[in-house]
Amino acid sequence: MPDFSRRANWALLPLLLFLALWPSSAKARDLTRDAERNPGLHLLRSQLQAATGSQGEIQDETGNLSGATQYVLPSPAQLGLPEVLELNLTEAIHLALRQNREIESAYLGRVLQKFSLGKDMSKFWPNLEISPRTDASVAGSSTKFVADGPEAERSRTETVNAGIITSVTQKVPTGAELSFAWDNTITGIRTHSDGRSSRESGLTGWAVGFRQPLLKGGGTRYNTASLVRAAMQEEDNVRALRDTLIGTINGVISDYRAMMRAKQRLELAEDSLGKARKHLEDTRVLIAAGRRAASESLQAEADLAQKELDLENARQELDNAQLNLVRRLELDSGSAIALTEPIELRTITPVYEECLELALERNQSYLAAKNALELARMNLDDVLNQRRWDLDLEGAYSDGWRHRHPDPSSREDEWRVGVSLKIPLPIFGDPKYDREQPLLSARIALRRAEMALITARENLEKSVRQRVLAVISSLKQVELARRTYDLSEQTYHFSELKYQLGQMSNTNFITEQDRLRNARNSFNDSIINYQNSLTELDALLATTLDTWDIAFVPERADLEEQYLGRNVWLLDR
Incomplete structure (x- = not known):
């Protein structure tokens, strides 16, 4: 000593x-x-x-x-900041789902989709239409003769028509169409001339008819294909809405965890700054005691300045992360958020076979490819049906009273039954191309759909395997990062003692401080990366809503009531 x-x-x-x-x-x-x-x-x-x-x-x-450089921040009252909103991750997700313009837009789209579905599914409902009509007209004419002829003749005709027609049509799955019409019409004509006259006529009657295609356009498979297409489209629409919700949730999770990462880095930067200040003080003590060279004070001061710069960068990163989360939650840009979710490790080890089974049942891309293949097959059947001969069975019957005045009234009825046949025989030119092109396109589309489904399955299997391996690898990285941090912490404590005893240079001690901070950052990052890999796997398997215990509702009754009112019955239920 x-x-x-x-x-x-x-x-x-x-x-x-x-x-x-x-x-x-x-x-x-x-x-x-x-x-x-x-x-x-x-x-x-x-x-x-x-x-x-x-x-x-x-x-x-x-x-x-x-x-050292000091950063004095004004108090929240001086800045006029809003009240701090404390949120954990679950609360942030539910807040985003309650107020999100993208989700509301998706639900508005669902109103249109359900309206179209209601129209498609009512194909075999009766169509009722009532058509009242009326019109009136006046026409006049005059005839002038030469000087020695008779006087000029003038005439005027007044015509009034009024009537109401009620019609009902009904399609059936076999392709047949039934019709019924009730016609009530009256016409009045009055002529003003030298010999005045008036005449009235009217018709009151009904008619029924039917038409059944026997070849082209006939059959339940062909006529119910549109219902199957509508149901498939509805499945795709519902899954698209589900994926919209999942995308919103994943965005909130990503931004929330990015803010968690930035917050932890800020805390580590503040801790490193405190250690750098203490190290500068210790260095000056040792220099004053003659235990260290005076130049080492410059190294400690440079390290302190670097730590202050790191702290400012960490603050900026946290501010940017908070703005991103505020924007995602659609809050006021001046809102302040305090995260209450800790960085914790909850280990889950996925099994590839189970994940693949879930993906095949839920993944939108794969299921859409399956539907596309089925639609391509149905389209080919439709094209083949349209190439058949046009053979129809038709029948009709009408009955009614013809009212006339001053002429006598009469009853009129008519019936007919027949078969019509039309055979298309395009030989050459555009008719031949027009007949063959739909069949060629349908066959090629079917083959493409088959290949697309194979590709979609292969891509899904590859993606599931990659995500599962990423989760497993991320978990291993967490364990390695934990071990690295534990060893770095022990090394730092030994280095601190060796530096105090004069057995370690200033530069090496600063390096050990930085290594400890980097190891802690890497450990935190590895946990967040592991959690993100699980989130990505959830999104691929479409199990995000189940993971966060969120009930999926494919429509919103309040929006339907707002835009359709009493006509909500037009939507498919």
Whole structure:
């Protein structure tokens, strides 16, 4: 141990400068903790203080006791910040689902989709239409003769028509169409001339008819194909809405965890800055004691400046992450969010076979490819049906009264039954191309759909395997990062002791500090990356809603009531 009493005289000036940079009140508690952990360094400081006497603390021109750059943030009241919104991840997800324009737009689209589905599914419902009509007209004419002829003749005709027609048509799955019509019409004509006359006529009657295609356009498979297409389209629409919800949830999760990452980095940057300040103080103590070269103070100050820069970068990263989350939640841009979700590791080990089975049952891309293949087959059947001969069985019957005045009224009825046949025989030119092109297109589309389904399954199997392996690899990375951090922490404690004993250079000690911080950042990042890999696997398997216990509702009754009112019955239920 050096003789500090003999050094006190010539070391007085550097020590005064050191004490000018050494706060008393805030550091007293730190000295107490240091005395417990590092008794050697505490004894060295005590001897230096005894040698210099009790000196008043001298501040620099800026009033900064430490000599380091200080960041003084105004209070929330001074900034006018809103009340801090505390959210865990589950609360953030539910908040996004309650108020999200993209989701509302998707549900508005569902109103249109269900309206179209209702129209398609009512194909075999009776169509009722009532058509009242009326019109009136006046026409006049005149005839002028030569000078020695008769006087001019003038005439005017007034015509009034009125009537109401009620018609009902009904399609049946075999392709037949039944019709019924009730016609009530009256016509009145009045002529004004030298010999006035008036005439009225009217018709009251009904008619029924039917038409059944026997070849082209006939058969239940052909006529119910549109219902199957509508049902398949509805399945795709519902899954698309589900994926929209999943995409929104994943966006919230991603932004929330990005803010968690930024928050942890800020806390580590603040901790590193505190360690850098303490290291600078310890270095100055050792320099004053002659245990270190004066140049090492510059290295410690440079490290302190770098840590302050890192802290500012971490603050900016946290601000950007918070703005992204606020934007995702569609809150006011000035809203402040406090995260309450800790970075915790919950291990889940997925099994490839089970994940693949779920993906084949739920994945939208694969199921859409299956539907596309079925639609291509149905389209080919439709084309083949349209190439048949046009053979129809038709029948009709009508009955009614013809009212006339002054002529006598009469009853009229008519019936007919027949078969019509039309045979298309395109030989050459455009008719031949027009007949063959749909069949060629349908066959090629079917083959493409088959290949697309094979490709979709292969891609899905590959994606599931990749995501499962990514989860397993991410979990291994967490364990390795944990081990690295534990070892780095132990190494840092040894390095701190060796530095105090003068057995480690300043540069190496700073390197160990940075290594410990980087190891902690890597450990936190590995946990978040593992959680994100599970989220991505959930999205691929379309199990996100189940994971977060969110009930999926394929329509919103409030929007349907708002835009359709009493006509909501037009939607498919």
